Amino acid sequence: GPALLFAKTSQGKEEGRRFYACSACRDRKDCNFFQWEDEKVSETRLAAREEYNRSHQPFFTHRQNVDRYKNFVLLPLSKRRFCQECQQLLLPAEWEKHSDHQFLCDITTAQLKSPSQLLYPLENKKTNAQYLFADRSCQFLLNLLIDLGFRRVLSVGTPRLHEMIQSKASQEEEFNVRSLLLDIDFRYSQFYTEDEFCHYNMFNHHFFGGEAARETCRKFLCEESGERVIMVTDPPFGGLVEALAFSFKKLMAMWRETDKEGHDNREMPMFWIFPYFFESRILDFFPSFSMMDYQVDYDNHALYKHGKTGRKQSPVRIFTNLTPSMIVLPEEEGYRFCTVCQRYVSSGNQHCEICNSCTSKDGRRWKHCVLCKKCVKPSWFHCNNCNCCALQKHSCEKADTGCFLCGKAGHKRSACPSLS
Ligand code: SAH
Numbered sequence: 473g474p475a476l477l478f479a480k481t482s483q484g485k486e487e488g489r490r491f492y493a494c495s496a497c498r499d500r501k502d503c504n505f506f507q508w509e510d511e512k513v514s515e516t517r518l519a520a521r522e523e524y525n526r527s528h529q530p531f532f533t534h535r536q537n538v539d540r541y542k543n544f545v546l547l548p549l550s551k552r553r554f555c556q557e558c559q560q561l562l563l564p565a566e567w568e569k570h571s572d573h574q575f576l577c578d579i580t581t582a583q584l585k586s587p588s589q590l591l592y593p594l595e596n597k598k599t600n601a602q603y604l605f606a607d608r609s610c611q612f613l614l615n616l617l618i619d620l621g622f623r624r625v626l627s628v629g630t631p632r633l634h635e636m637i638q639s640k641a642s643q644e645e646e647f648n649v650r651s652l653l654l655d656i657d658f659r660y661s662q663f664y665t666e667d668e669f670c671h672y673n674m675f676n677h678h679f680f681g682g683e684a685a686r687e688t689c690r691k692f693l694c695e696e697s698g699e700r701v702i703m704v705t706d707p708p709f710g711g712l713v714e715a716l717a718f719s720f721k722k723l724m725a726m727w728r729e730t731d732k733e734g735h736d737n738r739e740m741p742m743f744w745i746f747p748y749f750f751e752s753r754i755l756d757f758f759p760s761f762s763m764m765d766y767q768v769d770y771d772n773h774a775l776y777k778h779g780k781t782g783r784k785q786s787p788v789r790i791f792t793n794l795t796p797s798m799i800v801l802p803e804e805e806g807y808r809f810c811t812v813c814q815r816y817v818s819s820g821n822q823h824c825e826i827c828n829s830c831t832s833k834d835g836r837r838w839k840h841c842v843l844c845k846k847c848v849k850p851s852w853f854h855c856n857n858c859n860c861c862a863l864q865k866h867s868c869e870k871a872d873t874g875c876f877l878c879g880k881a882g883h884k885r886s887a888c889p890s891l892s
Pocket residue numbers: 495496599600601602603604605628629630631632633634654655656657672673674675706707708
């Protein structure tokens with residue numbers, strides 16, 4: 473889909489020529505597209521780019537993959553193979569071609585219903601950054617949105633949530649929640665029909681399946697027969713908040729347009745799952761959102777795991793435009809309700825009388841600094857040189873430019889906490 477227009481900035485000021493680069497790949501190694509904004513592109517280069525794009529299309533279309541799946545499920549267990557190298561379900565006629573590849577045999581129906589377990593997570597940090605929800609967090613999210621009365625979930629970059637919903641829907645008769653997955657990972661087209669999965673880029677709101685896919689999404693957002701919709705998204709943390717916000721606003725607009733009576737000034741309900749240090753960036757674009765204290769945990773992320781030994785606190789939170797008091801967090805996992813703030817908070821998050829709110833962002837008990845007039849991390853001390861609170865062994869000279877990723881001062885893009 474369309475590239476994004478970038479500008480280099482220094483001390484908040486734009487400088488130099490602006491350029492277009494790939495919206496989805498934040499690493500030039502993954503996609504080398506680069507073009508100056510004011511550059512004249514020769515016919516030859518244009519043709520070369522088109523040829524490159526053509527030769528990088530997926531081998532099968534979504535339609536073909538749906539047909540292949542239908543044939544695949546008709547096969548006896550002994551003939552169901554999955555090529556791990558190509559990440560592809562194989563039909564017997566194709567075995568030959570993959571003979572020197574590693575493959576899995578006897579693919580069961582249960583395995584087909586949990587593609588996120590079958591496929592390996594695409595962990596490359598700067599493009600897919602596929603970090604899958606731990607079962608506990610996924611179950612929590614699903615129960616939460618069911619309790620809130622939602623019956624349709626637009627899953628944007630949340631394949632595991634989608635999968636949990638799909639598999640419950642096929643197993644339990646009274647389970648009446650539906651999900652549509654929008655994701656850039658085309659491997660999922662092998663397991664879901666065009667009504668269940670759209671190949672989508674959330675950094676530029678591009679539907680690879682064109683108008684038909686867009687229409688699928690639009691239809692899904694129609695709240696017929698009172699089935700309320702919520703969007704749940706868990707984007708790669710290295711992603712530009714601005715680009716994501718642009719796309720999410722487009723999806724919200726799509727939802728608003730589907731309603732004939734008009735949703736008045738309501739927004740499409742949304743859960744945006746993202747690290748707490750992006751709070752101010754998200755609120756810049758969505759002032760109606762608030763951050764919940766719930767810590768979202770992941771299966772394949774060494775740092776963002778809850779429980780077990782040497783428990784690490786996950787920095788990942790839920791941002792939502794729903795009324796915070798409605799988001800009930802589990803007491804058995806250490807959350808409590810603050811009657812003043814009217815929301816659930818971490819047990820360590822103490823209500824500060826001066827700020828008049830529960831101020832901790834990371835679940836630890838924060839302390840109030842009278843000079844800064846706000847609560848700060850427990851490990852921070854007020855530095856009279858810098859005139860603000862910081863780690864005791866910080867160096868007093870200020871970093872001059874903000875981080876290119878999160879916009880905060882004090883570190884460069886390469887050292888951004890969102891990437892570690
Ligand atoms: N925790 C989620 C997965 C989040 S990982 C779960 O368990 O369901 C981020 C997801 O966003 C991945 O599925 C990845 O494929 C998808 N993604 C990455 N870049 C994307 C893009 N540009 N557009 C759409 N989806 C993208």
